[in-house]
Amino acid sequence: MKQTQFSSGFTLGILGGGQLGKMMLYTTRKWDINTYVMDKDDTAPAFQGCDVYFEGDIMDYESVMEFxxxxDVLTVEIENVNVQALQDLEDKGIAVSPSAKVLNLIRNKARQKSFYLDKSIATAAFEVYSQPNLEHQRNYPFIWKSAEGGYDGKGxxxxxxASDLEDLPQVECIYEDMVDFDLELAVIVARNANGEMKTYPVVEMEFHPEANQVEYVICPARINMDISDRARELALEVSEAYEHVGLLAVEMFLTKSGELLVNEVAPRPHNSGHHTIEGSITDQFEQHVRSVCNLPLGATDSTVASVMVNLVxxxxxxxxxIYDGIEDILAMPGVTPHIYGxxxxxxxxxxxxxxIVADDIVAARELAEVVKGKIRVIAE
Incomplete structure (x- = not known):
């Protein structure tokens, strides 16, 4: 008799207890999949909905091994985990998705960018340094990125x-050309262990100018079908190169000349896919659970035009x-807040x-602007 993941002794483990882990639990609760979560923060949002939680450092080898x-299946909601432990767990027969090999490539931006060169995948020109280097050949302005540890605009x-280089952390980094782009796009790819693959519609990302964080995610992206098809094909190419299992969010630039350049990827549910909870047949969190548990993938079609607004x-x-103004937006049709805990x-x-969902993307984007102006995340 075939082992089933539903209402059984099968256990899915999630390393990291943040909001992405919490939203994965929407699916595991719906399907009665036994789920363990580990995080060192005893107030981690995902602890609210899992079957068993473990307080432990996901960067600590022994803690990750014991967990x-x-x-039966181990996945992550953040890349900063002990990769050696994941490799050793794989060697013991535990299904780890994404694999230690994939995480090792992606979590270090220098290795990730070099991987694209090796695979002939278009990306912005760059150089790798062991630490910030004043003796370089790049024209100003350019982008400095910490090789490890950067997220949400940090790093x-x-x-x-030249003076901008003086106070940077003395860590491995990359210097990357500024890209003259029209839009920043993203495509989420789902892949299970059987090799079944699906892409979600292309989204457009608008960034906060100061925080360098995504402020709005717009689906569908306001691009023509040719660019959309090329973006989804590029995302599949990246996914096939990594041979990952789970979700892979592929961020890319659309240049002024119409070229698509891969910026970076995330091997997990991603901010660019949050709109799928209300806007797609299968949301990204359910799709990730389907992928890592090697279940058939769900349909990725959008059911409505949608815009996601980050609350920061x-x-x-x-x-x-305090979520000042949340009652105002709750009274607005088509508007659904998600509070991370x-x-x-x-x-x-x-x-x-x-x-924010609406009949067309113009209306959804206009309503998103109104929502953004009505709610503020403040302190007592």
Whole structure:
């Protein structure tokens, strides 16, 4: 008799207890899949909905090994985990998705960018340094990126003059050409262990100019069908190169000349796919669970035009969180807030998101602007 993941002794383990883990649990609860979560923060949002939670550091080898040996399938909601432990768990027969090999490539931006060169995948020109180097050949301005540890705009800086390099962390980094682009796009690819693959419609991302975080995700992207087809094909090419299992969010630039360049990827559910909860037949979190459990993939079609607005902490506010104006947006048709469960806010911390759906993307984008103006994440 075939083993089933549903209402059985099968256990899915998630390393990381943040909002992405919490939203994966929407599916595991719906399907009665036994789920363990580990995070070192005893207030982690995903602890609210899992079957068993473990307090432990996901960067600690022994903690990850002890946790992983208790599950049938192990996945992650963040890349910063102990990769050696994942490799050793794979060697013991635990199904780890994404694999240690994939995570090792992706979590280090220098290795990730070099991988694209090796696979002839178009990306912005770059150089790798062991630490910030004043003796370089790049024209100003260019982008400095920390090779490891950067996220949500951290570990990234525009270098406009030599003095901008002086106070940077003395860590491995890349210098990357500024890309003259029209739009920043993203495509999420799902792939299971059987090799079944599907892409979601292309989304367009608008970034906050100060925080360098995604402010709006727009689906469908406001591009023509040729660009859309090429973007989805490029995302599939990247996915096939990595041979990953799970979700892969592929971020890319559409240049002024119409070229598509891969910026970076994330091997997990991603901010660019949050709109799928309300806007797609199969949301990205269910699709990730389907992928890592080697279940048939769900349909990726959009059911409605949708825009996602990130809810981040206001500047000047640190402390117990208040969602000022949430009652106003709850009264608006087509507007759904998601609160992540983080009790304390700080400037630009991701605290939630709002999905806006409408009959067409113009109406959805206009309503998103109204929503953005009505709700503020502040402290008591």
């Amino acid at each position: 992983g040996e208790q599950v 990234v800086k525009v270098i406009r003059q 902490g206001e500047e000047g506010h640190t402390g117990n969180v 983080k009790k304390e806010t700080r400037p630009f911390r991701k605290m939630g998101h709002v999905t």
